[in-house]
Amino acid sequence: SQQGEEDPQALSIQEGENATMNCSYKTSINNLQWYRQNSGRGLVHLILIRSNEREKHSGRLRVTLDTSKKSSSLLITASRAADTASYFCATDGVGGSNYKLTFGKGTLLTVNP
Amino acid sequence: GAVVSQHPSRVICKSGTSVKIECRSLDFQATTMFWYRQFPKQSLMLMATSNEGSKATYEQGVEKDKFLINHASLTLSTLTVTSAHPEDSSFYICSANRLPGPAAYEQYFGPGTRLTVT
Numbered sequence: 461s462q463q464g465e466e467d468p469q470a471l472s473i474q475e476g477e478n479a480t481m482n483c484s485y486k487t488s489i490n491n492l493q494w495y496r497q498n499s500g501r502g503l504v505h506l507i508l509i510r511s512n513e514r515e516k517h518s519g520r521l522r523v524t525l526d527t528s529k530k531s532s533s534l535l536i537t538a539s540r541a542a543d544t545a546s547y548f549c550a551t552d553g554v555g556g557s558n559y560k561l562t563f564g565k566g567t568l569l570t571v572n573p
Numbered sequence: 574g575a576v577v578s579q580h581p582s583r584v585i586c587k588s589g590t591s592v593k594i595e596c597r598s599l600d601f602q603a604t605t606m607f608w609y610r611q612f613p614k615q616s617l618m619l620m621a622t623s624n625e626g627s628k629a630t631y632e633q634g635v636e637k638d639k640f641l642i643n644h645a646s647l648t649l650s651t652l653t654v655t656s657a658h659p660e661d662s663s664f665y666i667c668s669a670n671r672l673p674g675p676a677a678y679e680q681y682f683g684p685g686t687r688l689t690v691t
Contacts, residue, residue: 495682502666502684503617548616559605559670561680563617
């Protein structure tokens with residue numbers, strides 16, 4: 461079953477604006493990752509945040525993790541048209557399923573030039 | 574490093590035929606490979622986990638006789654869709670764990686295979 465739920469399902473912004481996407485999950489996790497997928501293509505790994513971390517940065521990306529709320533957010537600053545893609549969060553869980561990734565439903569981001 | 578390829582990238586087949594999709598780790602050895610299925614505008618659903626030299630572990634609801642998985646070496650796993658039907662049309666993505674592993678977060682994804690069954 462799907463662990464993660466992203467919101468919004470779709471987001472349309474203008475180039476230069478910031479984009480924030482959220483992900484919620486249900487069970488305890490070891491790590492949470494964010495991926496990007498361009499239409500009809502494979503996944504590109506963006507960033508990983510461990511369960512004992514609260515915030516992480518990578519270039520224009522900022523990820524936060526709140527394990528008490530079982531949620532994470534991905535912020536893309538100064539967006540570009542090339543950021544247009546679907547964004548997924550994925551979790552790997554504590555215990556027997558720690559070798560599996562469970563993906564959220566994704567957010568389709570459209571950055572208009 | 575850590576490149577995963579899939580072949581073919583696109584395939585069209587007729588109903589009732591079988592089609593094989595290959596997943597290769599090009600520059601590393603993979604203890605575990607995963608097969609996902611993705612319908613249009615939806616998320617990735619894990620179909621099965623394959624370990625080199627052993628039987629694949631299928632997720633609930635995935636027909637093992639329909640989706641045959643063979644992980645014959647540390648760099649190659651294949652998914653065969655048998656007796657394909659139009660509803661099997663989908664985007665199939667594989668991923669691989671690098672040795673030593675397996676740690677789920679160390680999965681490297683292939684570019685996907687678009688299967689269309691007519």
